[in-house]
Amino acid sequence: MNFSNKTDKEIAELLDQYMIKHGPVVGSTRKLYEKKLHEALESNEGKKSSPLKTIYQEEEEEIILTRSALRPSPKSELYTDWEARTTEMDHHSAYNRKQYSTEPTGHSFKYQEVLRDYKDESQPIRSSSATFRNVSHSKPSHMTAPVKPTTIKDSQDKRYIPIWLQFMVFILFAGFLYYVFTNMEVTPKNPFEHIN
């Protein structure tokens, strides 16, 4: 990003945005502050690239889960995918919202890629996530504008698995664990029996 065509005031505002304490932007200090802004931008891009990796992987897993839900798959596989998804969602929900707001077209492009890979069932799907990581790096990330609150609602409305189904699965799993637990009860024996 080129800062030379910005006014001194705009440079000062950009420095404030990046929380860089600064003095007045004058002739002798301008070059230094432009350099600082370049560094801040690069460090921001560095931070962004890693969560992008996990976001693409996470979105890919979501899509896989919907496809597997349609097919008759063993229940244990469904549980593990769901658990993996929810744990990752907890960590990256904030980034996920930003992702939806800034690059919606990229998401649909990826979906087609996953469908194409899914048809070839001989190879495991997760191995293709590496290709998506490479794709994510090629996209230039721009400065983050303030996140709009409306996009959060949009992401929550788009559920791939309805919430009632999630609850039912959870209750079934809890019931299953309880059943196993009750069957593990030991019949009480007298511990003070005389040993012959």
Place this chain on the structure above:
Amino acid sequence: MSSTSQKHKEFVAEPMGEKAVMALAGIGEVLGKRLEEKGFDKAYVVLGQFLVLKKDEDFFREWLKDTCGANAKQQFDCYSCLKEWCDSFL
């Protein structure tokens, strides 16, 4: 034993007036010439830059490095010299 040089002690002892930029601690002939070429021909002009950068150590040291190629020790000597001068006279 004090860690500041003789140059430093001399500079911070009195108002700088019209002293040359080479009177600053850490600034020798080579660096002084480079600063003069850039327009910083007196110590008070460098002081001006120091003040405009709000006496911030990181900014000032980076500016010094970019302007005349000072190494870490020279940067530190110049910064601490100006800082102490400001504490006394500003």
